Structures are given as C-alpha cells and as structure tokens.
Amino acid sequence: MTDPLPSADLLTFFKALAHESRLKLVGLLTERERSVQELASLVALKEPTVSHHLAMLKEAGLVSLRQDGNTHWYALETKTLAARAKTMLMKEKFAELAVAGQSEDKAVLNYLTPDGRLKAFPATQKKRRPILAWLARHFDEGRTYSEAEVNETIERRHHDRETFRREMVGHKMLARKGGTYWRLPEAEWVS
Amino acid sequence: MTDPLPSADLLTFFKALAHESRLKLVGLLTERERSVQELASLVALKEPTVSHHLAMLKEAGLVSLRQDGNTHWYALETKTLAARAKTMLMKEKFAELAVAGQSEDKAVLNYLTPDGRLKAFPATQKKRRPILAWLARHFDEGRTYSEAEVNETIERRHHDRETFRREMVGHKMLARKGGTYWRLPEAEWVS
DNA sequence: GATCTAATTCGACAATTATCTAATTAGATA
DNA sequence: TATCTAATTAGATAATTGTCGAATTAGATC
Numbered sequence: 001m002t003d004p005l006p007s008a009d010l011l012t013f014f015k016a017l018a019h020e021s022r023l024k025l026v027g028l029l030t031e032r033e034r035s036v037q038e039l040a041s042l043v044a045l046k047e048p049t050v051s052h053h054l055a056m057l058k059e060a061g062l063v064s065l066r067q068d069g070n071t072h073w074y075a076l077e078t079k080t081l082a083a084r085a086k087t088m089l090m091k092e093k094f095a096e097l098a099v100a101g102q103s104e105d106k107a108v109l110n111y112l113t114p115d116g117r118l119k120a121f122p123a124t125q126k127k128r129r130p131i132l133a134w135l136a137r138h139f140d141e142g143r144t145y146s147e148a149e150v151n152e153t154i155e156r157r158h159h160d161r162e163t164f165r166r167e168m169v170g171h172k173m174l175a176r177k178g179g180t181y182w183r184l185p186e187a188e189w190v191s
Numbered sequence: 192m193t194d195p196l197p198s199a200d201l202l203t204f205f206k207a208l209a210h211e212s213r214l215k216l217v218g219l220l221t222e223r224e225r226s227v228q229e230l231a232s233l234v235a236l237k238e239p240t241v242s243h244h245l246a247m248l249k250e251a252g253l254v255s256l257r258q259d260g261n262t263h264w265y266a267l268e269t270k271t272l273a274a275r276a277k278t279m280l281m282k283e284k285f286a287e288l289a290v291a292g293q294s295e296d297k298a299v300l301n302y303l304t305p306d307g308r309l310k311a312f313p314a315t316q317k318k319r320r321p322i323l324a325w326l327a328r329h330f331d332e333g334r335t336y337s338e339a340e341v342n343e344t345i346e347r348r349h350h351d352r353e354t355f356r357r358e359m360v361g362h363k364m365l366a367r368k369g370g371t372y373w374r375l376p377e378a379e380w381v382s
Numbered sequence: 383g384a385t386c387t388a389a390t391t392c393g394a395c396a397a398t399t400a401t402c403t404a405a406t407t408a409g410a411t412a
Numbered sequence: 413t414a415t416c417t418a419a420t421t422a423g424a425t426a427a428t429t430g431t432c433g434a435a436t437t438a439g440a441t442c
Contacts, residue, residue, distance in 0.1 A: 011214055018209030019400080023202055023288045030282040036419060044328065049401055051420055070409045070418045078282070085276040091269070094218040097211075137235065210430080227389060240431055242390055261388045261439045384442080391436070399428070406421070412414080 013084050016060035022053045033075035118158040136173035139183040150181045207251035213244045224266035309349040327364035330374040341372045
C-alpha cells in the first residue's frame, strides 16, 4: 500500500498493457493527466468500462490518481514504465517466473538433458524426491498401466527402469496391485 | 516475413507476454533453446497447448525456431526484448496507438480542454468536419432526440448550440423531422 | 512404401475478460 | 437536507482466449 512501486509483478504489468483500449488510455495520458469522462469520450467507451481499465493500470502501478472535488485525474507513472523496461532486460526475472509455484521442481532442471531425459540420478534422498515426483507426473491419474507400460514410460526418460519403478512405488506415487500400476494423488505422496 | 524484427506491434508484444504459461516458457528459454516436448513437460501442459503459446511468442518476435529432423528447437530472441524495452521508454509510441484507427479525429484533440469540452471552433471547413463528427458521435444511433435534448448534448461540449446543431444537420450527421432529431449512419455523412 | 516420432492444426469446450446498463457512493452545491 | 455530478461497483451478457483430445503433417527410419 505504501510501496512506491506497487507490489505488481511482471505478469500484472504485461496484462495491464495487453489490451488495445488500455494502451490507448496510456497513450492519451502521455500528454497530460485526464479525467475519466474525458478519457471515455476520447476512446469511445462508457465511463464504467474506462474506470475498470484504469483500475487495472493502477493496480500495475502504471497510473496514479489525484482527486479534486469529485473529478478523478489520472496521470501516467513514467517511473514504473522505466523500471519495468529495465526489468525486461534482466533475463533472470523471467527465469524466476518459470519456476514459481513449482519451487520443488527447480532442482530437477539441472538433471535434464536438452531433450528432456534424465542425465543422472543423485545419491542423496533429498535430491531424489523431486526427480521422482517429476517422473511420476508423467503418468496420468485415473487409468492403470501394465508393468510393461510403466517401464516404457520410465525408459523414455532414463534407462534404469527397475530403480525408478521401485522408488516411485516406495514413495506412494504409484500403487501396484499384481502386475497393474496406477498413479496416486499427489497429496498422498510420501517423502 | 524477412523482417529481422517481425512487424509485430506493441500490442502483439504485450499480449504475447500477458499469460503466465508464456512467461514461464520465456523463462525456461533464457537458459538455452528447448524442444516443444521438453517445454511441455516442464510447464505441465500438453504439446498442442505449448505449440500454440510458442506460435504467439514467435508472432511477437520473442522466440525463433530452428528445425533439426522433426524436432523443433525454440530459442529466445533477446534482441526483440531489448528493442521493446527501449520502445517502452518512448512515450510517443504509446501516443501513436492512442489515435490509431481514428486518424481523422487526431486533430480534434487539439481543440479539447482537459475536461472534454471544445475550446474553439476552427474557421476552415476542412478542420471543422472532424470536430462535428466527434460531436455527432456523442449521439446514440437508433433513438430520437427532442430539440431541447440536442441542445443539451451540444452544450455539454460547447455553448454555441445553434451553430453546431445547424452544421451537423447540414453534414447529414443528424436528421431532423419537425422538432425531432436522430443520428444518421456514419457512412452517409457528407463532407 | 510402411511405420514411427515430434510437432502442428482443428474443433470443441471451459475459463477469463470486456463491455454495457443499472444501482450505488462520495463530493459539491443549492 | 435535497439535489446534482463524477466516478465506481454490481450484475449480466458477449467476446476472446486457453486447454485438451483427435486428426493431420512432415521428417526419419526400417
């Protein structure tokens, strides 16, 4: 709330600018601050619609609001634009997003060859777990696999089908009954 | 097609990056080029979906494609990213968008006060026309107006209701029958 | 040529977003 | 207080976009 640059992330920023009307609004604000009415008439949209777009731009930190009487004056925040432009040049910022929400899987990337196979299988238990999870996610939930099918699916990523099959069962990622396997819900996987 | 920077405009660029999956793909490509399969497994989406996203990124000039056998290797185009970052700092680029598709109306902006009223009414016929068009667009098509309503609508933008009412009728922007007015289709307006 | 594999295209469906009208809020003014 | 005005919020609908499975294409391999 007191952030000079609101906590808007890269995605919020791009979404804010990914619409013709909002791009136009930004364009109109490059010249000077403007009221909602004025903007609505200039882009030929109704005021509520413009209000909605301005809220998104504001959320992204791209415009600021100054209230005078009951007229709301919106102004472009060129600082934000400049800051984002700089961010865009830092590749790491995108890389961070790539692993957001899958932090556990981050490490897996180091073990993959360019064509998506496993280079190696680490020795320590802690490092193994995310790799097994990654592998287990290649099985569909809600169907069964014969042992041959399980082996095939594993071998597409690593030659050592025995080890991986055994370990996935051990972690309760796959269940086995006789010669039939199926994937278990991720919530039940054990460390 | 042979454009080094594809003819993608700003909007295409922002749209391309305005989705979490595509931002992740870009993130994964910061490290090195990758195949569709690999990307699909890393972002946990099906190949057709990833293919679709990559097409959008390609359209925006953000990725390039190198084909080897039937494997498609996508790589990040950092040049485009840099070029766009630079563009973002040039306010005029946004301003251009603001008037795209309404080139005729561009001139009108010079005659508007901050609160959307007309500052003046130019003397030359050529300059008047777009202003009258702008004003006429404030009337809804498909309903009728009493003369008093027409006057009100005009006066919200300029005090001289007589002149504007007369001129709009003259240009066939508004039609009159007795004391009732209505807006005519834009195609029929005359110069 | 037949088959296999990686990728794309197609068509359907789901989810998200844009837009409008109507209702509401908040400030200014009578 | 009542009223007017500018803006926002709510709710409904329309338009756009994302996702998937199925079908197709294009290159490689047998």
